[in-house]
Amino acid sequence: MTKGLIVSQLSHSYGAKKALNAVSFSAEAGKFTALLGPNGAGKSTLFGLLTRLFVATEGEIEVAGHGLADAPRKALAEIGVVFQQTTLDQDLSVLQNLRYFAALHGLSGSDAATRIDQVLDQLDMSERRHERARDLNGGHKRRTEIARSLLHNPSVLLLDEATVGLDAAARRSITRHVHDLTTERYLTVLWATHLVDEVYDDDDLIILHRGEVLSKGRALDVANGMDLSDRFLMMTGSAL
């Protein structure tokens, strides 16, 4: 199995407050890895470190064979990311948002146009390409952001609470879509969530609680015959 993402002994503190403590895990190519944890578990801090918004106090991150500390540009070029907070420019159309992002990755002209067509098609957003981001519903905004994250052909896709604020149908649809993309594009997907119904039995699962990894493995194995919520409660003493 190819390791798309390797995190080793990652720690990070905000002043005296420790947000992550010696977190280690790996996510494989072609696999959907769910990162499950309640609010405040350290998921967003982990995403900030994985995308080099800030640098870890200790530990290492390797993305598609490139160390994030040693070769940040090569590593970042392999990462597609969807943040918890929407990062679309609300005044631009779907197409303009995608063009802008493509340019930030150095893609222009026919290269960018071809890839934009492809990702819009994959996310069923082709017909909405000229709509302003402001006018899209929550689900379509998220689809646009996922399409955007795939534009530069990354091998690792990071999604931080990508379904937050969506209704149940939109959540199911997007979760299904990303699972499909994982196998179709042989992506390494790290999907942070606090919702157990977004985790499928065959997914890899990492349980993060108070900045530490409590358990990792195949979701079905981690659940150990129990409902995942109950299993989480048993491990942590607190509900998701």
Added chain:
Amino acid sequence: MKPYLTAMSAIVLREAYRFLQQRGRFIAALVRPLVWLLVFAAGFRAALGLSIIPPYQTYITYEVYIVPGLCGMIQLFNGMQSSLSLVYDREMGSMRLLLTSPLPRWWLLFSKLVAGTAISILQVYAFLLIAGLFGITMPPLGYILVLPVLMLTGIMLGALGLALSSFIKQLENFAGVMNFVIFPMFFMSSALYPLWKMAESSELLFQICSVNPFTYAVEAIRFALYGEANLMALGIVLAALIVFGGLAVIGYDPARGLIRRKV
């Protein structure tokens, strides 16, 4: 090099597009210096006599004197406006998108500066056009020679805004920046009165004005508008650009800057 230029042109176009959508911002940017030029200057004209000082070859009216300072004012406010939008982008999350690009962060920040400066130059030329309609004109060559100087001064003032934005935690704190940076920088400079006038009333204020980089931005613009190069002013503006640019790069460095706690 092509990916770099692609990213820069996208950042500039996005800034221009946002600016065109915010017509109120354009009008406000012009109203401020025009009020100074057409209202305040008319009143000060009688009270403030000006002697012949370089680059002027003859006695000039107060309106003529303050035009370069008002060009600098447009760029100063624009630089701060850009930094305000960066703080807003950071709070809204869209800054993350920019910072996760694989292109070097300094280049992305420089592109933001170029974008903001391009907008400020458009505003300056619009202001000069209106001033011209009111009979306040410069030598024709000055309108061309001032362009590279406006690029330099705009980037320097933008870099100051960028550096400040990396240290401002929240949007609400921006009002403090207005009070403690923009106004002192503007009033304690040669924008509204020549430094020798300031020296007559207060030696201390004169000394402060003399170390204010905005003074040199204004003087560089003033001389360029009259077809001359004030090398000392240009040198100090360049030095200030290096200092502010360096602070901005440190401020947005993921390992060292305050940004690591806030993005």
